[in-house]
Amino acid sequence: MARPREFDMDTAVDGAMQIFWRLGYTATNLPELLHAMGVSRGSFYKAFGDKHSAYLAALDHYDRTCIGSAVALLSDRSIGDGTSRILRLFEQTGCGEGVAPRGCFVCNAMVELGPHDSAVAEKTAAMSNRLQSAIYNALGDVPGINPFDTESRDRKAAIITRLYLGAQAMSKTGDQNADWKNLLGELLNRRIL
Amino acid sequence: MARPREFDMDTAVDGAMQIFWRLGYTATNLPELLHAMGVSRGSFYKAFGDKHSAYLAALDHYDRTCIGSAVALLSDRSIGDGTSRILRLFEQTGCGEGVAPRGCFVCNAMVELGPHDSAVAEKTAAMSNRLQSAIYNALGDVPGINPFDTESRDRKAAIITRLYLGAQAMSKTGDQNADWKNLLGELLNRRIL
DNA sequence: TTTGTTTTGTACCAATTGGTTCCAAACTAT
DNA sequence: ATAGTTTGGAACCAATTGGTACAAAACAAA
Numbered sequence: 001m002a003r004p005r006e007f008d009m010d011t012a013v014d015g016a017m018q019i020f021w022r023l024g025y026t027a028t029n030l031p032e033l034l035h036a037m038g039v040s041r042g043s044f045y046k047a048f049g050d051k052h053s054a055y056l057a058a059l060d061h062y063d064r065t066c067i068g069s070a071v072a073l074l075s076d077r078s079i080g081d082g083t084s085r086i087l088r089l090f091e092q093t094g095c096g097e098g099v100a101p102r103g104c105f106v107c108n109a110m111v112e113l114g115p116h117d118s119a120v121a122e123k124t125a126a127m128s129n130r131l132q133s134a135i136y137n138a139l140g141d142v143p144g145i146n147p148f149d150t151e152s153r154d155r156k157a158a159i160i161t162r163l164y165l166g167a168q169a170m171s172k173t174g175d176q177n178a179d180w181k182n183l184l185g186e187l188l189n190r191r192i193l
Numbered sequence: 194m195a196r197p198r199e200f201d202m203d204t205a206v207d208g209a210m211q212i213f214w215r216l217g218y219t220a221t222n223l224p225e226l227l228h229a230m231g232v233s234r235g236s237f238y239k240a241f242g243d244k245h246s247a248y249l250a251a252l253d254h255y256d257r258t259c260i261g262s263a264v265a266l267l268s269d270r271s272i273g274d275g276t277s278r279i280l281r282l283f284e285q286t287g288c289g290e291g292v293a294p295r296g297c298f299v300c301n302a303m304v305e306l307g308p309h310d311s312a313v314a315e316k317t318a319a320m321s322n323r324l325q326s327a328i329y330n331a332l333g334d335v336p337g338i339n340p341f342d343t344e345s346r347d348r349k350a351a352i353i354t355r356l357y358l359g360a361q362a363m364s365k366t367g368d369q370n371a372d373w374k375n376l377l378g379e380l381l382n383r384r385i386l
Numbered sequence: 387t388t389t390g391t392t393t394t395g396t397a398c399c400a401a402t403t404g405g406t407t408c409c410a411a412a413c414t415a416t
Numbered sequence: 417a418t419a420g421t422t423t424g425g426a427a428c429c430a431a432t433t434g435g436t437a438c439a440a441a442a443c444a445a446a
Contacts (some may be wrong), residue, residue, distance in 0.1 A: 001413080001414045001415060001419070001421060002412085002413065002414070002420080002421040002422035002423075003411070003412040003413045003414090003422045003423045003424085004412080004413060004414095004422085004423080005422085005423060005424090006412095006423075006424075007423095007424095010312075022308075023309075024219070024305060026219040026220050027219050029402080029403070029404085030403075030404060030405085031330060031402095039424095040423090040424055040425050040426090041405090041406095041424090041425070041426085042406095042407095042408095042423075042424050042425055042426085043331075043423065043424060045320065045404095045405070045406080046422085046423070046424090047423095051404065051405090052403075056355040062234040063234065082226075082255070085241070090373060092426085096427085100308040101307075101308050103304065103308075103365055103380070104306065107304065107362050108431075110362055110363065110365050110366045111296065111300060111301055111304040111305070111365055112217060112305060113361050114294075114365030114366040114367075115215075115294050115295065115296075115300060115365050116216075116293065119211060121365075121366040122366075124366050124405080125366040125367065125368065128366075145203035152379060155372075155375055155376050155379040156377060156379060158370070159356060159376055159379065159380055161359070161363075162355075162356050162359030162360045162363060163352060163355050163356050163359055163364060164359065165358075165362050166354070166355030166356055166357065166358035166359030166361075166362070167299075167355045167359070169300050169303055169304050169358050169359070169362055170303065170318075170354075170355060170361075172303050172304055172307030172308050172314075173303045173307040173314040173315075173317050173318040174307075174314060174318065174323075175321075177351070179348075182348055183348050183351060183352055186345060186349060186352065187352055187380070187383070194390070194392085194443080194444045194445060195390080195391040195393075195442085195443065196391075196392045196393045196394080196444095197392085197393080197442080197443065197444095198392085198393060198394090199393075199442095200393095200394095222432080222433070222434085223433075223434060223435085224432095228424070231393095233393090233394055233395050233396090233397070234394090234396080234435090234436095234437095235393075235394050235396080235437095235438095236394060236395085238433070238435070238436080239393070239394085240390085240393095243434080243435075244434065244435090246420040270414055306415060360403035374402075376419045382400065
């Protein structure tokens with residue numbers, strides 16, 4: 001009963017996520033954003049309202065896709081025990097040769113807007129909590145760790161989550177940190193093969 | 194032989210650091226920056242050149258003051274052994290009640306500008322390295338750690354540095370993390386009194 | 387006091403910012 | 417075919433952006 005939209009909603013949101021992830025919120029201007037989304041100005045304001053709402057939609061998209069697959073990875077017993085799943089999480093973060101590193105969108109968002117944007121603060125806190133509880137679960141499947149010492153697991157999960165975010169921050173200056181196998185081994189007090 | 198400047202250079206740089214630290218580079222506009230520095234437009238461009246140079250000066254100022262005192266703290270044996278010095282580092286990061294958390298300027302800078310500003314990337318990488326090596330030294334003074342196992346100390350220092358930056362990032366969403374005593378105890382495998 | 391030099395503050399600038407308006411276009415249901 | 421409804425895109429907007437120009441002001445050396 002009306003003209004159908006020409007752009008694809010999902011690829012538009014994904015494009016928004018890509019550019020916000022790479023450039024941040026403030027540094028992304030509208031023309032670049034529209035180009036990345038494949039949407040014209042009019043359609044954008046009709047469909048999303050404003051730049052800030054588009055950013056929140058991009059954060060939700062990140063939650064569904066990237067955080068979702070990280071959580072899935074951490075709970076996938078076919079990969080190996082908890083240690084190797086956590087190791088995989090840290091190792092799969094690299095981003096190609098010569099490509100400007102974009103870190104983790106959650107880390108970027110909480111650092112840029114956390115203190116001044118309560119919606120972003122809530123969303124990013126929820127996402128890091130989601131990651132942390134997935135790590136907590138994976139730690140229950142690590143040989144040498146007592147799965148019933150929930151307080152110790154909690155502390156370890158908190159440490160690993162912050163370790164992850166800190167490594168993501170440092171990756172944006174070119175830090176590689178290829179030796180996760182030994183670093184996590186040091187942390188979990190066991191050798192990782 | 195010429196008119197003396199009316200503003201104080203050091204308080205101006207400090208003011209620039211405060212506002213850039215709190216708001217970030219892009220989100221700080223010139224009027225706010227000038228106000229925070231206590232400098233008029235003309236004087237600013239005469240003395241600093243442009244906004245970006247002022248930001249770099251603010252980063253250097255942070256290195257001298259905040260990173261400097263963190264390094265001093267970590268090497269001050271009058272405080273206690275390495276563990277309590279590292280604990281002190283983590284505990285002294287809180288920022289008052291109701292105050293919008295600003296995190297760590299190094300973390301903020303590397304996340305916001307790292308991938309797109311090589312000067313900032315270099316400076317922030319140097320600062321995090323400085324912090325990491327101070328942590329490495331403090332670890333040499335932790336009971337239960339073999340000071341001659343330099344590789345293990347290196348790994349622990351890398352972990353603690355990233356843990357610190359990650360915690361700083363999360364603090365910007367309101368995360369408090371008051372339990373550093375137990376978290377660091379978990380990490381270093383010893384009870385901290 | 388005059389001369390030379392630097393700082394200061396204001397007026398000004400072009401470019402860019404996010405956002406709105408509005409109408410032609412494109413579709414469906416009748 | 418036509419009426420009804422929504423999209424698309426360009427023209428337009430005021431406000432803000434970082435940065436410049438320039439003259440008055442404030443000093444020191446002569």
